[in-house]
Amino acid sequence: MSTHPIFIDGAWVPGADVTLNENPSDLDAPLGEYGMASLAQTDDAIAAAAAAAVTWGRSPAAERATLLEGVAARLLARRDELGEQLAREEGKTRAEGIGEVTRAAQTFSYYANHLFTPQGEVLASRRQDTSIHTRRKPLGVVGIIAPWNFPLAVPSWKIAPALAAGNTVVFKPAEAVPASAASLAEIIADAGAPAGVFSLVTGRGSVVGERFATHPDVAAVSFTGSTRVGRHLLATAHATGSKRVQAEMGGKNPLVVAADADLDLAVRVAIDSCFGATGQRCTASSRLIVDSAVHDDFVRRMTATTAAIRVGHALDPATTMGPVATHAQLETDLAAIALGQREGAELLTGGTLLERSTRGYYLEPTLFASGQSSMRLNQDEIFGPVACIIEADGIEHAIEIANDVPYGLSAGIVTTGLATSERFQEEVRAGLVSVNASPAVSELHAPFGGVGSSSYGPREQGTRALDFYTTTSSHFVSFGA
Template sequence: MANHHQSSNGSAEIHIEIPEIKFTKLFINGEFVHSIKGRTFETLDPRTGEAIARIAEGDKDDIDVAVKAAREAFDHGPWPRMPGSQRARIMHKFADLIEQHAEELAALDCIDAGKLFFRGKAVEIPSAVGMLRYYAGAADKIHGDVLKSTRSLHAYTLKEPIGVVGQIIPWNYPTIMFFMKVAPALAAGCTMVVKPAEQTPLSALFYANLAKQAGIPNGVLNVVTGFGRTTGAAISNHMDIDMVSFTGSTEVGRLIMQAAATSNLKTVSLELGGKSPLIIFDDADVGNAAELALNAVVFNKGEICVAGSRVYVHEGIYDEFVKKLAEKAEAWKLGDPFDPSTCQGPQVDKRQFEKVLSYIDIGMKEGATLLTGGKRWGSKGYYIEPTVFVDVKEDMRIATDEIFGPVMSLMKFRTIEEAIERANSSKYGLAAGIVTKDLNVANRVLRSIRSGIIWINCYFEFDSDFPYGGYKLSGFGRDSGLEGLQKYLQVKTVVTPLHDSPWL
């Protein structure tokens, strides 16, 4: 059916096709199948709170079937054994198919996650395609090293796929995170069982269908939809899964580590929570810095692990910065994510919506001052105004907890030493930002902050070649870049005596 939207000036309508929901079953061993128990759950449109479709609800039994298919494909199938160049050709075909369906896929993430349609079509889908092609280019370049021995031995290493991997995807970036995990695992020659978030299953199932069309063999890529407490837990506990890659909360990351330790000691890679600092020095252009800071916390409605939700501004420009920031926040446009003039869509679901509003209440009760926002926007859907708190103290929950919504804690600082100390005071260490024209200041601060990625005079700048992951309670392991490929590989050392060895 068509979705009609009035343009921002009211002079024309935008006609966008809401896609038919084609895939709602589990994808196991190359086929769409009902869950064993026949259960389903609703996936909801956060613009309205209404149901989009009923999705098959997998559980432990379905994970067992999917893992069996993945194990068979790994132990006896062609994917781990074919030349990397052949895997690359299939991955490029997969990328071609995604490009052909870019608009439909962007619409699925829009209605399922509240993501901006035009950004999805122009940026996120192409970024996922770029990631798939990046790792396709690496598939035939996986090799070990020749080792130097002090004895009469010839030794070298082989890099081999780690095996069957479980991949648990978050709901804030359904497409990007799918390929951040699936693409390097495919390049490495692994087989996999993917669990998308229960809030956003639609695009993952569509990608599974495209993977089959591209020629990825049966059993290599399996998608099992369901809930974290059942389906996700079954992946973490499974004795025949060799590695788990998870992106999500620190609390769930702990549970996955415990499950891995008590099952088969599987390898674990975790990208977890964040409470990232953005430090703005007094030589910054105040207007540009305010724009950067606002985007750092309201981009993707604040549903992003690296959100710059703790903003520290030098006291010399603080008052001017507050004024500029308030002006920009008031001008920020909320609305239907299909409208190209919209800057911010709805939170992903009612639970997240209510969580963010509860933290706004906590901030006011703890004594912070509301500069902008703080309320629901509109009467339908899960929209929240861009919210900025001032008079924030470091021990307030709005400054310590990951809110995962459009809520900023704004604080001032006096010295570089103070800025560094306060930036490092968080239990998290995922990202940080620095705004200054002084390269010496930037170098001093970036070398002192314990974060996995640091942006200087920019924010949210990613690339397929940039490793991404955290320090401290933000987890360990890296996605993207060649480091994102290495975690799906095992290193095997091979040793052979030379002809003059006394053992021959």
């Protein structure tokens, strides 16, 4: 079995160690071995990025846009291939994988086009014959740490704005998804990224991620992952001085079904939000808060629809939900299911492992009812296909339950009432709020981020992403005699 290299300073080099890239749909058909960077190799990548930062930061916008458009075009040209690779590596269905590749391409194209829009402000001065304007300037070297659940989409929405702004990037993907990361690195290199502008250092968080947080030449770190790791990264980085850190962390997201909801729509929204991508989205809804007026009817419909989900190999066209991505995540899911039963929640459907023609991490989508907000089942992030229905006595009670967690990433409501919709949007504590649509879905040009324990730092995606990857200078120009 050949070992895939890492990418540092414009060259593919062997890693100091290797990791086996599992296929969660077929444990007997791994994707191969992938190199893992050492501390010294991480330092080499950072040094190369620092050396390239000045030239890249001063490069014309057209040069940066050409690189980003080249990446977008290559992603689209390989969409089917990369979508299948992503499905084999992470467990999404093939359709979900292809959709993610498309989203990644659109993200690179978006930031390429944004480079030719106004990048600063022109302000009036209080003084005679004086103009004021602002400019965005790159930070330098940016360390990017991405999760395993969206191996192309999340790295793209970090890497694209960082490069567009004139920063150089050192990228650490999650250890579970090195193949998608290597393909993205290959595409960025092939699109013409100068040496040092982009490096790929697959490796352990305790080695590579920790070095991003402590290295003096890394100006900023953008992280997506668990709350525990995110908090450690924040503390470590801040202890070193003025390093910028952006962290997207956990969620325990609510979906409210109001008394006036269209229940057919409510079930469709809940199924997508709870079990799309095997429930492995930071924006997924794991708490279904249902008004008592429609509770029993919703429970009946939701249980039947959940039980009908077809779990199977990610590449099987009949599959509607793929396997859990990793063994560690499967153990977390099973522990949460056992906990929910011990806490007294009613298991409506699911909760058991499945056997298929290939060995994999196949778990039934799991739905509980009779939940209480105080249960750990409804307080702790699970990050899998596990959801619990909680009954609410009216919209005020529903919003109270929705806000009864330390997180605040996404929230949604299904309602036909304008007043109910407006009240929910005003009072729910979340950075992403959806009405009559899946709260697990966002759009690349809209700001992305949460409140509370879900997020730290400026928003990602859209033009707001540049607030993190740039610094703003104000310029006062006197043109009088």
